[in-house]
Amino acid sequence: MATDFxxxxxxxxxxxxxxxxxxxxxxxxHPGGSMSCIxxxxxxxxxxxxxxPKNPDWEDRDFFVLSKGHASPALYGILAYRxxxxxxxxxxxxxxxxxxxxxxEKIMLKxxxxxxxxxxxxxxxxxxxxxxxxxxxxxxxxxxxMGDGELQEGQVWEALLSSGHRKLNNLxxxxxxxxxQIDGCVEEIKSExxxxxxxxxxxxxxxxxxxxxxxxxxxxxxxxxxxKDKPTFIIAETVKGKGVSFMENNVDFHGKAPNSDELERGLxxxxxxxxxxxxxxx
Amino acid sequence: MEKKGxxxxxxxxxxxxxxxxxxxxxxxxxxxxxxxxxxxxxQFPERFFDCGVAEADMIGTAAGLSLCGxxxxxxxxxxxxTGRCYDQIxxxxxxxxxxxxxxxxxxxxxxxxxxxxxxMLEDIALMTSLPNMRVIVPADAHQTSAVIKFIANEDxxxxxxxxxxxxxxxxxxxxxxxxxxxxxxxxxKDVVIYATGLMVHQALSCAEILSKSGIExxxxxxxxxxxxxxxxxxxxxxxxxxALTLEEHSIINGLGAQISSLLSExxxxxxxxxGIEDRFGISGKPDxxxxxxxxxxxxxxxxxxxxxxxxxx
Numbered sequence: 001m002a003t004d005f006x007x008x009x010x011x012x013x014x015x016x017x018x019x020x021x022x023x024x025x026x027x028x029x030h031p032g033g034s035m036s037c038i039x040x041x042x043x044x045x046x047x048x049x050x051x052x053p054k055n056p057d058w059e060d061r062d063f064f065v066l067s068k069g070h071a072s073p074a075l076y077g078i079l080a081y082r083x084x085x086x087x088x089x090x091x092x093x094x095x096x097x098x099x100x101x102x103x104x105e106k107i108m109l110k111x112x113x114x115x116x117x118x119x120x121x122x123x124x125x126x127x128x129x130x131x132x133x134x135x136x137x138x139x140x141x142x143x144x145x146m147g148d149g150e151l152q153e154g155q156v157w158e159a160l161l162s163s164g165h166r167k168l169n170n171l172x173x174x175x176x177x178x179x180x181q182i183d184g185c186v187e188e189i190k191s192e193x194x195x196x197x198x199x200x201x202x203x204x205x206x207x208x209x210x211x212x213x214x215x216x217x218x219x220x221x222x223x224x225x226x227x228k229d230k231p232t233f234i235i236a237e238t239v240k241g242k243g244v245s246f247m248e249n250n251v252d253f254h255g256k257a258p259n260s261d262e263l264e265r266g267l268x269x270x271x272x273x274x275x276x277x278x279x280x281x282x
Numbered sequence: 283m284e285k286k287g288x289x290x291x292x293x294x295x296x297x298x299x300x301x302x303x304x305x306x307x308x309x310x311x312x313x314x315x316x317x318x319x320x321x322x323x324x325q326f327p328e329r330f331f332d333c334g335v336a337e338a339d340m341i342g343t344a345a346g347l348s349l350c351g352x353x354x355x356x357x358x359x360x361x362x363x364t365g366r367c368y369d370q371i372x373x374x375x376x377x378x379x380x381x382x383x384x385x386x387x388x389x390x391x392x393x394x395x396x397x398x399x400x401x402m403l404e405d406i407a408l409m410t411s412l413p414n415m416r417v418i419v420p421a422d423a424h425q426t427s428a429v430i431k432f433i434a435n436e437d438x439x440x441x442x443x444x445x446x447x448x449x450x451x452x453x454x455x456x457x458x459x460x461x462x463x464x465x466x467x468x469x470x471k472d473v474v475i476y477a478t479g480l481m482v483h484q485a486l487s488c489a490e491i492l493s494k495s496g497i498e499x500x501x502x503x504x505x506x507x508x509x510x511x512x513x514x515x516x517x518x519x520x521x522x523x524x525a526l527t528l529e530e531h532s533i534i535n536g537l538g539a540q541i542s543s544l545l546s547e548x549x550x551x552x553x554x555x556x557g558i559e560d561r562f563g564i565s566g567k568p569d570x571x572x573x574x575x576x577x578x579x580x581x582x583x584x585x586x587x588x589x590x591x592x593x594x595x
Contacts, residue, residue: 155342
């Protein structure tokens with residue numbers, strides 16, 4: 001069955017609009033790193049994950065852990081688009097009484113597997129889920145999305161050692177390699193390259209893809225599912241703020257919401273892109 | 283009184299629970315021989331995860347296992363199982379309210395020769411301040427077994443602090459546990475001593491010494507520091523009207539602080555907080571250290587007398 005790349009792209013760009021609206025309405029939040037990972041999340045929730053939005057606790061589900069919890073607008077966007085909760089709720093993001101907390105909270109919103117926000121913790125949790133699934137003799141998978149700034153946390157390397165050592169072939173890590181962190185360029189602040197070589201030495205199946213190319217994203221997940229003896233680590237090269245010209249590669253939009261003017265201009269750009277989808281090849 | 287190790291009873295009880303419930307799993311950070319999770323590991327290797335020297339990773343891994351329906355017991359020394367991974371406990375366990383049981387050994391100064399780096403005196407402060415966390419310090423080996431069985435059946439996070447040293451047994455083997463837990467172990471009318479963990483038996487010895495001077499001390503085992511069992515604690519305060527708290531922990535933000543906070547609202551009376559002053563531990567033998575820090579029965583009783591005299595004077 002041919003994958004509907006057009007629909008994936010449409011969904012991802014509709015959610016990009018939601019990310020702008022949510023962060024603008026909250027006058028806070030992290031649009032840049034949400035827009036860099038939304039194509040990956042869209043592929044996961046539309047094509048890859050075994051899940052049931054009407055039954056988030058379904059015992060037979062695959063797990064997704066958003067270790068970079070500040071990309072909560074992206075997660076909330078895709079959860080709403082897949083029917084976990086009404087899209088109208090998205091604008092309650094970060095407001096008093098909302099289930100959509102600044103960073104995703106397990107006990108507040110069904111579909112959030114674990115609370116994240118303080119960086120570096122998601123992979124250990126994903127490792128635990130992977131071990132638990134194996135103990136249950138379940139074939140389900142665990143996906144964990146991390147940020148590249150997050151890779152500087154020591155706990156990440158403890159966890160990378162663990163999953164490599166335990167050969168957790170049911171674990172797939174996706175690195176949102178947008179190359180920017182709050183204070184500037186990741187490589188200037190604390191260089192992480194060569195990431196692929198490091199991870200291969202940690203016993204990972206390492207793949208490098210364009211994190212905005214749906215075909216490459218899905219192919220990487222397919223390769224993960226075929227990998228028998230080690231965990232998979234996908235380095236997804238992405239663009240922070242992807243989809244809105246003045247936000248792209250602009251570190252200012254890491255943790256800053258668009259103002260009204262920027263919102264209007266951003267939505268216009270995204271609408272223009274949406275009109276073009278389908279008329280050119282992905 | 284016969285001496286038994288709380289950690290030995292933890293290890294045996296965990297093993298028993300493992301036989302009864304296939305959902306029980308155990309994690310350790312390279313200290314299983316000391317924490318006694320090695321007993322479980324030997325019998326159930328597939329349900330035991332040695333995380334290596336990586337406590338932060340261990341806490342997260344436990345949280346993940348709990349999401350698959352398992353009941354993880356996480357063990358290491360008190361110092362590594364709290365301060366070293368506070369943020370992981372805060373986020374992956376407490377904010378997430380995952381079903382993780384943190385059972386640590388080697389709490390307090392009675393760790394002995396290892397010295398300050400290994401003598402955890404701030405863990406009760408750290409753990410009680412976390413919402414959703416329940417904090418228990420059993421008074422002996424038999425109560426430890428009861429606590430472990432109890433928490434295995436209660437959903438949500440727990441912190442249980444055990445000791446390295448063996449110390450006298452107070453409870454019978456068949457004792458059970460409930461939450462919250464405070465129990466009057468000796469009745470008195472002149473002063474109430476609220477104690478926790480291995481200080482409970484010291485409090486009982488102290489009460490015997492005081493009795494010879496005509497002071498009848500009531501001794502309350504406050505095994506659950508959070509939540510507190512208010513009724514028993516307040517009723518002893520009303521009866522004795524003067525109180526001491528006793529713990530193998532910093533006098534800042536431990537049992538004493540919790541009791542003071544409760545009584546200042548419910549029934550304000552003079553309270554003396556006994557524990558380790560605002561300082562770190564040092565190397566020595568456990569008994570020597572208790573004496574050095576003024577936490578042996580003799581020193582405690584003289585402090586009790588001084589405190590009573592001061593109030594009367």
